[in-house]
Amino acid sequence: MGIDYVIDWECVPKTTLSTQGILVRLKAQNRAQAIIKLYRDNGDMRPPAEMGFELERRTPDGSEEVQVVIVQALIDEAAALDPLAPYCVNCPANRAGRPFGCFDAISYPISRAAEVWLLKQLPTPDDALPYLLLRQVIADSPNLGDQVKRMRATDDVFFETSDVFARRVEDLSVSTDQLFEMLFLMNAALPTYAAMLLLFVGAIPRDMDADVLQNLTPAPADWQTRFPFQLSHEADDDATIAAIKDFLASLYVAYGLNVSLSLDA
Numbered sequence: 001m002g003i004d005y006v007i008d009w010e011c012v013p014k015t016t017l018s019t020q021g022i023l024v025r026l027k028a029q030n031r032a033q034a035i036i037k038l039y040r041d042n043g044d045m046r047p048p049a050e051m052g053f054e055l056e057r058r059t060p061d062g063s064e065e066v067q068v069v070i071v072q073a074l075i076d077e078a079a080a081l082d083p084l085a086p087y088c089v090n091c092p093a094n095r096a097g098r099p100f101g102c103f104d105a106i107s108y109p110i111s112r113a114a115e116v117w118l119l120k121q122l123p124t125p126d127d128a129l130p131y132l133l134l135r136q137v138i139a140d141s142p143n144l145g146d147q148v149k150r151m152r153a154t155d156d157v158f159f160e161t162s163d164v165f166a167r168r169v170e171d172l173s174v175s176t177d178q179l180f181e182m183l184f185l186m187n188a189a190l191p192t193y194a195a196m197l198l199l200f201v202g203a204i205p206r207d208m209d210a211d212v213l214q215n216l217t218p219a220p221a222d223w224q225t226r227f228p229f230q231l232s233h234e235a236d237d238d239a240t241i242a243a244i245k246d247f248l249a250s251l252y253v254a255y256g257l258n259v260s261l262s263l264d265a
Contacts, residue, residue, distance in 0.1 A: 001157075003184050005247060007102040007254045009093035013084040019262070022081065028102055029078035032071050048072040066213040095253045096246070104250060106184075106210075112161045113242035117164040118183075119167040121201040122174060128197045129213050130206045135172045136180070145177035147185050152177070177246040188262045192216045194255040203231050203248045221257045 006019055013022060032048065039051055048143040052073040085099035094101035123130040135144045138144065151158040166175040183197060195216040198204045204227040220226060231245050 002105045002107040003247075003263060004103070005094065005250060005261055005263045006104075007093040007250055007257070008188070008260045008262055009091070009102060009254075009257055011091060011093070012087045013081075013100065016084060017092050017120045019160040021101060023103060025078045025081050026100060028074040029081065030193065032074035032078065033126055035071050035074075038225075048249070050077055071265075092257060093253060093259075095155070095250045102250070106245055106247055108158050108242065109156060112159075112163070113238050114244055115159070115161075115165055115180070117241050118179055118201065118244065119165060119174065120170075122179075123168060123200065123202070123206060124169050126263060127206040129208070129210060131169075133196065134174070134200055138172065138174060138178065141178075145175055147183050148177040150179045174230060184263060184265050186263060188260040189251060189254070191219065191258050192261050194251045194261060195219075198227075198248065198255065201231075201248060203216045203229060203252060205230065217255070218258045219256045220243050 005021060006017075006023070017025070035051060035053055036048060040045065041058070044051075049070065049072040052068050053071070055067045055069045076188045081100065088094050088101060089101070096102075096104060123134055125131050152162055152164070154222075156191055164175050164177055168174075182200075186193075188195065195204075199206055201215075216227075231247060231248055233242055233245060237245070251261050
């Protein structure tokens with residue numbers, strides 16, 4: 001369970017299976033690999049056709065039912081990905097450098113450390129234009145963060161902590177609820193919105209003139225040179241921070257390719 005996202009670059013695999021079709025098969029593949037590893041780690045060498053597990057799902061009427069899923073069925077479902085994987089080798093949207101590397105996810109629960117890390121990335125008055133832009137976004141969005149408050153009320157499912165953190169600089173106060181909703185609770189981040197988010201978290205340089213800021217989209221041909229991605233993985237990153245940095249790297253690629261990044265939280 002987590003935040004699924006994909007760079008919306010048109011390609012043969014998406015045309016063949018659809019974005020949702022690929023996502024379903026990737027989840028089946030990952031689930032099969034995890035279950036097989038669990039069996040093997042416990043010394044169970046049965047073939048996947050003899051491995052099963054219970055999966056609880058909610059039905060359309062709101063009730064819950066338990067299904068027994070055979071691992072081999074997941075492997076068979078994911079097999080449709082195999083002949084399409086070669087198309088990913090030189091794809092410009094393959095951010096992760098693997099088959100279907102335009103797809104990825106951030107797993108729940110979101111760690112406390114990651115929420116604090118995100119707050120620390122926000123601009124200060126020294127970053128005048130991004131700071132003013134963030135202040136305007138917050139001022140124009142009085143209900144920003146309300147969706148996250150409801151998510152946080154679900155104990156330990158979405159967030160590691162029920163605490164809400166905030167950062168105040170001069171007359172600007174931003175909470176982790178507001179920041180999380182801004183980053184992740186949208187159907188799709190269009191290039192203009194993606195550029196704004198990248199500025200807010202310092203993923204691209206903030207020291208730019210107003211005319212450059214106003215013309216960030218569409219991305220110029222030399223976008224990687226003019227606006228290099230500035231976040232890298234650190235040894236002390238926890239799993240959520242590392243996953244958020246990967247998300248921001250995908251957002252950066254989507255911006256550079258002038259396509260949207262779709263999300264499902």
